[in-house]
Amino acid sequence: MNREIIRSEHRAIKLGVIDSSIGSVRTQTETQTAVRVMDKGCIGLASACGVADVDALTRAAQESLLFEIAYPVQPEGPRSLRAEHAGEIRDVAGMVSLAETVLDSLKEEFPNFVFSHGVEQQQLAWNIESDSGLDLDYSRSSTQVAFIAKEKGSGNIIDTFVGVEGLVLDADGILAEFRSHLRAYMKPVAAVQGRQRVIFPGLDGMAGSGLFQLFRSDLTARTYAAGTSIFDGMVGDGEGHFNPAFGLQELRDPQQARVCPFDMEGVVRSPLNLDIVANGQLRAVAASKRDAVRYGLPQTGTAVGDVASLPVSGFGRLGATPTANGLVDLLDGEGAILVWFVAGGDSTRTGDIALPVAVALTVDGEGRPTGRLPGCTLTGNLFDVFGDDFVGVTRQSVDPYSDEPFLVTHMTVQG
Amino acid sequence: MSTLHPLEDIAISFPEGVYSDVRLERTADHRITLRDGTLDEVVSKVETGALLRVLKDGRWYIASTTDLDRLDEALAELAASDALSASSMPTGLEGLEVIQEAVWVFDDERVDRVPMSEKLALLQSHAGGLNRPSIRTWVARWIDQHRDRRFVSSMGANVRHDYQECGFILSFSMANGDSTASERYSEAGHRFGALAADQEAHRLTLAEFLDKCERFVADAVPVQPGPATVIMAPEVAGVFAHESFGHKSEADFMLGDPAMLDEWKMGTTVASDIVSIVDTGGVFGSGYMPFDDEGRRTTTTRLIEHGKLTGRLHNGMTAAVLGETPTGNARAISFRFEPIVRMTTTTIAAGTSTKAELFEGVADGYFIETVKHGSGMSTFTIAPGLCWRIRDGRIAEPVRVAVMTGTVFETLGEIDGLSDEVETPFMVGGGCGKMEQWPLSVSFGGPFVRVQRMNLA
Numbered sequence: 001m002n003r004e005i006i007r008s009e010h011r012a013i014k015l016g017v018i019d020s021s022i023g024s025v026r027t028q029t030e031t032q033t034a035v036r037v038m039d040k041g042c043i044g045l046a047s048a049c050g051v052a053d054v055d056a057l058t059r060a061a062q063e064s065l066l067f068e069i070a071y072p073v074q075p076e077g078p079r080s081l082r083a084e085h086a087g088e089i090r091d092v093a094g095m096v097s098l099a100e101t102v103l104d105s106l107k108e109e110f111p112n113f114v115f116s117h118g119v120e121q122q123q124l125a126w127n128i129e130s131d132s133g134l135d136l137d138y139s140r141s142s143t144q145v146a147f148i149a150k151e152k153g154s155g156n157i158i159d160t161f162v163g164v165e166g167l168v169l170d171a172d173g174i175l176a177e178f179r180s181h182l183r184a185y186m187k188p189v190a191a192v193q194g195r196q197r198v199i200f201p202g203l204d205g206m207a208g209s210g211l212f213q214l215f216r217s218d219l220t221a222r223t224y225a226a227g228t229s230i231f232d233g234m235v236g237d238g239e240g241h242f243n244p245a246f247g248l249q250e251l252r253d254p255q256q257a258r259v260c261p262f263d264m265e266g267v268v269r270s271p272l273n274l275d276i277v278a279n280g281q282l283r284a285v286a287a288s289k290r291d292a293v294r295y296g297l298p299q300t301g302t303a304v305g306d307v308a309s310l311p312v313s314g315f316g317r318l319g320a321t322p323t324a325n326g327l328v329d330l331l332d333g334e335g336a337i338l339v340w341f342v343a344g345g346d347s348t349r350t351g352d353i354a355l356p357v358a359v360a361l362t363v364d365g366e367g368r369p370t371g372r373l374p375g376c377t378l379t380g381n382l383f384d385v386f387g388d389d390f391v392g393v394t395r396q397s398v399d400p401y402s403d404e405p406f407l408v409t410h411m412t413v414q415g
Numbered sequence: 416m417s418t419l420h421p422l423e424d425i426a427i428s429f430p431e432g433v434y435s436d437v438r439l440e441r442t443a444d445h446r447i448t449l450r451d452g453t454l455d456e457v458v459s460k461v462e463t464g465a466l467l468r469v470l471k472d473g474r475w476y477i478a479s480t481t482d483l484d485r486l487d488e489a490l491a492e493l494a495a496s497d498a499l500s501a502s503s504m505p506t507g508l509e510g511l512e513v514i515q516e517a518v519w520v521f522d523d524e525r526v527d528r529v530p531m532s533e534k535l536a537l538l539q540s541h542a543g544g545l546n547r548p549s550i551r552t553w554v555a556r557w558i559d560q561h562r563d564r565r566f567v568s569s570m571g572a573n574v575r576h577d578y579q580e581c582g583f584i585l586s587f588s589m590a591n592g593d594s595t596a597s598e599r600y601s602e603a604g605h606r607f608g609a610l611a612a613d614q615e616a617h618r619l620t621l622a623e624f625l626d627k628c629e630r631f632v633a634d635a636v637p638v639q640p641g642p643a644t645v646i647m648a649p650e651v652a653g654v655f656a657h658e659s660f661g662h663k664s665e666a667d668f669m670l671g672d673p674a675m676l677d678e679w680k681m682g683t684t685v686a687s688d689i690v691s692i693v694d695t696g697g698v699f700g701s702g703y704m705p706f707d708d709e710g711r712r713t714t715t716t717r718l719i720e721h722g723k724l725t726g727r728l729h730n731g732m733t734a735a736v737l738g739e740t741p742t743g744n745a746r747a748i749s750f751r752f753e754p755i756v757r758m759t760t761t762t763i764a765a766g767t768s769t770k771a772e773l774f775e776g777v778a779d780g781y782f783i784e785t786v787k788h789g790s791g792m793s794t795f796t797i798a799p800g801l802c803w804r805i806r807d808g809r810i811a812e813p814v815r816v817a818v819m820t821g822t823v824f825e826t827l828g829e830i831d832g833l834s835d836e837v838e839t840p841f842m843v844g845g846g847c848g849k850m851e852q853w854p855l856s857v858s859f860g861g862p863f864v865r866v867q868r869m870n871l872a
Contacts, residue, residue: 016475016753018667018670018671019504019670019671020671021502022474022499023474023475023502023504024474024475024476024477024753025474025475025476025477025496025498025499026477026478026479026753027477027478027479028478028479028751029479029480030464030479030480030481030751031481045456045457045458046459047458047460048461049460049462049463049464049481050463050464050481050482051481051482064457064459067454067457068454069454069455069456069457070453070454092496092498093498096498096499114670114671114672116667116670117850150668150672152671152672152673152674152675153672153674153675153677153678154675155675155678155679155824157662157663157665157668158668217597222450222451222552222554223552223588225552226451226551226552226588227551227590228551228552228588228589228590228595228597230595294453308458308460309446309456309458310455310456310458343790343791343794343795343796344788344789344790344796344797344798344818345796345798345817345818346787346788346798346817346818347817348637348815348816348817349594349595349596349597349815350637350815352637352815352817353817354817354818354872355818356794356796356818356820358794375794375822377818377820377870377872379640379817379872414640414641414870414872
């Protein structure tokens, strides 16, 4: 029998902002512990929130072996690894000071907006250790300043968002980002239609996540093995299904991004990042150790999930191969549309993507925001958006605190 | 100690000189997953925790904890905090009714006490219906949760209530040649016994649904993008009501914006005159909640009546700031979060047409039968599942639609037909998201709703 103990700890301080002022302070401390036992090709799991008795959890996990949940994999180990992304830790007074400095300036410079939501400092840590010698640790502390901005009298519940997240934040840098966005937002410009160059600030989050939904859903082991993936038969076929310049990875390299180097089955890949698309070719499917056995696919170190669940196959943080240094290098001196916030896009099973854009800015040829477009819908087919219409990906991050690049492509704008 | 409701026995000492309250919560969750016929996961989880709030100089100091042995010390620490400058903003405590009441509805049939073997047998029974050549892969999930909440305050409140839900979700990918579709079917309710008793009916409904999905996969054509007349099924209409107007009714979005208040005066016309929308906390379903998370009794709030604005949703603070009556809509997804203004069960009221009459009025349009997800701001978005073309009042070929969008008020004004029966599905395995709080158990529904013009892509 092999036993794995997974522990997570979460500490947070959140300043709640209402009507452009701090209205509350919330502190949160939470620990979770899970025990997985693997015996005779089966697995049992038990978990607890708060103070945990590991022996009791082990007994409970052993009892759940009675369900005979198949898990015919060799446990990881022995391996020891530690990684950390250590940000600045402020006490409550320090956070209040940062938040008030930013809010005071915003209130003075942008009196037509009401700001809400908050400032949050998060400290996360998790650890996997096992009888077979696994001892993996990861921790991250970061601060997020994020405000909903509502224009007074607009009739909308939310008009736009401003936000940054990073290891070390400073008020001047935060304000520079927020000013750039809000000043452009306040300059409405006429609608545009048809095929346009569009910029996505990041691959996850409020703008880019819809664009990558099909990569996440249809490159998981079960869907791919069942033959119902939109990418059916394409992985490893050596064909260029996308633009040769387009490369997509699941990131696990902590030197490159604020990511944990191991997955939820304790796998540490070599190299750490996984090529999903390289040179326009599809290369990998998300397959945990268990799914690799079940579906006859290569194991790719892509087990995701929370402490209290058995891991499943899926991609965590996605990254794209840079093709240019800065945004300016991808604009050919012309303007483009910066997609700021997409409200619930989706795609059909034929790869047609529709992204209803609530907030889009125009940018000039240098990549500077210049004005706000009316809400619109972006459409395009996945194989075009990352194929002939693809322009490139920057090394430049979307703001000084972020580890996300800009991605530029072409899509069709409908009014 | 109470074996049914252990939170009842926790004694709390409140600090002097400040208002404080504690929301204690115990949840028992169970989950069973079958994948393509194999038992994939069995999870049993109990969480107990508390959210503590102290109001000092007009500001809230809040802590969430799983350490229930330290509640008194944690309250004292919050009462000693002075990180924020004083505020004169109304807090909502003025005139607060102090309630001491227990509403235990589910003691007679606790879903957390039903053996896992019975839940697994029920799930396996329904998963058997997925064994069709057209279905290439499937996941069947059983989900249940029993939740006890107790709200106590330094003013003497002591409110206790329970909630539970259970159900199964069958997700599957279907293929016909190169054409594929992913859909899901679910049944849920408050009680295991009712779900077990309805097994045969659910089997037949599932079979009909799968037949329909097979037809969709075989024949669906891409939508012609652009504006079109649309009829929404009750489930879709519920998502529309929730996303399009419900969120706009949450009063926290109005703070600090007198111009918006002016624009949103009661009596303002916001929809066509056949539209009425109501939010109700006390009705059974996935939005059921007899008391909110500030210890207030939940109510029925008429948001729109015959097209005119008649109400909005409040917690104590927003009601006090805007000078309106609290509606008992302060809700949090768990003990980890402070309560904010949220919906409960939001429905569009029935109209006077029959379903057939609604369809007869459409020469060329679309019927949106199922929905994958929705979201709403100034515009709303609904991602449909099964859609069908309507030709000359009859359902015709299936159509693939990625999203359906519209501007809230324009769309509410374009509603020209409502059927005469309301359906409010019980939701399990999802819910509403607002800020960082997702998923919150809510419910929504309506009749069949006809909209003259919505944008499809």
